[in-house]
Amino acid sequence: MTALPLPRSFPALPETAAHADEPVALLQLDATDAIEAASAVYREVRRGRRVVAVASGGGDAPARLIEALDAIGVAAVQPAPGEALLPSGVAVVAGPDIGARRTVAPSRVLRVALAGCGVVGGGVLTRLQADPRFEVVGVLVRDPGKARDVVLPPELTLSDPAALLAREPDVLVEAISDASTGLALIRAALARGIDVVSANKQAVGGDLAALTSLAETSGARLLYSASVGGGAPLIETVRRARAHAPVVRIEAVLNGTCNYILNRLADGRDFDEALIGAREAGFAEEDPSADLTGLDAAAKLAILAHEALDGGLSPDRIARETLAAEAVLPTGRVRQLARLDVRKNLAGVAFRAVDGDPLFADLPDEWNALRVTTGDGRVFTARGRGAGRVPTTESVWADLSELAG
Ligand SMILES: NC(=O)c1ccc[n+]([C@@H]2O[C@H](COP(=O)([O-])OP(=O)(O)OC[C@H]3O[C@@H](n4cnc5c(N)ncnc54)[C@H](O)[C@@H]3O)[C@@H](O)[C@H]2O)c1
Ligand SMILES: N[C@@H](CCO)C(=O)O
Incomplete structure (x- = not known):
């Protein structure tokens, strides 16, 4: 096992390609409780569905639902009248008032x-x-x-x-x-x-x-x-890919703390200040060396490898690089990338420049992202907030x- 090189070219906008044949869930939601409504959308998204959510609960119901979804890390849009609903992952439209929900006692607690x-x-x-x-x-x-x-x-x-x-x-x-x-x-x-x-x-x-x-x-x-x-449905995406065809490659940003720090370093901020920010936001582990040395990402890659292959990829067999104030990083937009190449039998967590990669290059704050490639060349992707309470x-x-x- 060793650290891995990145491919020299990146697939163009795989997110849209992966959406083409995903099923659509149509949800009618009372967004008076925006958190509960967002949970319903989230559960569909993690099942790999595009969602059209009809949100009732006042004129600002769509905006409240979109805000609650953003807190989870689900990107949603409110299409303008006449605009297509389906190209995006989650579309929210205003719905008529559906009245107060009846509270039904659960059959089992x-x-x-x-x-x-x-x-x-x-x-x-x-x-x-x-x-x-x-x-x-x-x-x-x-x-x-x-x-x-x-x-x-x-x-x-x-x-x-x-x-x-x-x-x-x-x-x-x-x-x-x-x-x-x-x-x-x-x-x-x-x-x-x-x-x-x-x-x-x-x-x-x-x-x-x-x-x-x-x-x-x-x-x-x-x-x-x-x-x-965190809230990004990465395990579910690997399971979907595997159900489609054998998984041959996984590339992912799996640690929110490193992503947050790398974004701040790119903005010219100080390393220690960025780490304090990640800790205060609840992104970092209790001992943040697990984030910085790649241990956290390695454990996550081992879990994804289990989902992809059932094979026992022990985290301690995954090559890792450490992020530190004095670390020499590649030039360009840098990410901590976890990568598993099944055909080459390689697994690693390393810092790589990802300029031009539509999935990873603009990944904000604590966000995580995943690209899974199957043997027939199909690409499955997911993005979302990788750490934090909500x-x-x-x-x-x-x-x-x-x-x-
Ligand atoms: N914070 C995140 O964004 C995040 C995201 C995904 C997964 N996780 C994982 O979730 C777990 C909790 O993370 P957190 O951020 O809430 O940590 P935290 O430090 O905020 O809380 C940890 C909790 O664990 C308890 N605890 C620790 N050791 C214990 C012990 N020996 N016996 C009893 N209780 C013990 C502490 O009392 C505390 O309540 C970790 O495994 C972390 O990797 C965290
Ligand atoms: N410390 C972890 C929490 C989420 O697993 C991270 O920053 O990604």
């Missing part, structure tokens, strides 16, 4: 154990507390006395992983910053037949084949969409909604 209450876990807790389909039975944190930006009831607060699972949840949501504790919890939950939703790529990416097999044995479900790409919570939420049925 899922008991959720939440591990971690930081950037990701805190976002998920707030959504859980507001949704009658779920009951939070416990929240695991390292330091119960720590001040938080979300309301964490004392009777739910635990610091012992065994005590969390003793509360007999139906689902474990694992969003902690410690790989070994996270992995042990996931294993223990799956072994007991408890479904798991994890955002923890270091826990999931170490040996995903073993976790998948454990889940199959116990009949539990293991979902981990947020572990790669997009990552949305991704966990979509997994939880799948479990809730």
